């Protein structure tokens with residue numbers, strides 16, 4: 001499997017982690033698109049940055065380009081919520097190696113959210129590495145459940 005293009009966004013609370021990850025991932029050969037912010041501003045707001053990154057993931061995937069996203073903040077909660085407002089996004093908040101790995105294996109998540117204030121740089125980097133390298137299982141039960149979410153997103157109907 002070729003490496004995905006990585007779209008990354010943060011707010012002020014995740015800027016140190018974001019800079020670290022951009023360098024780390026580029027060093028590993030990933031193409032990384034940085035959706036900001038460009039400068040530290042303690043009063044900036046995460047939704048726009050995260051939504052832009054999420055929209056870029058969907059646009060790439062719709063164009064047939066393998067892409068994944070990373071959204072960072074203090075907790076990762078709001079960043080995950082913002083990304084999940086973009087149609088086609090399955091954003092997962094990862095807080096240990098299992099939740100990072102399972103986000104891909106069971107949920108085919110295309111965005112990972114991580115709280116920069118909850119982990120050391122090393123811990124957070126390990127979460128990202130686990131997420132980016134874990135394949136989706138393609139197990140029928142997981143495909144079915146993801147399809148039910150997509151159906152609701154598209155039609156507003158609940159499928160059992």
Ligand SMILES: O=C(CO)[C@H](O)[C@H](O)COP(=O)(O)O
Nearest residue numbers: 013073074075076077078079
């Ligand atoms: O994690 C976040 C949202 O879920 C934000 O990064 C966090 O709320 C920012 O906090 P503050 O404005 O107090 O620095």
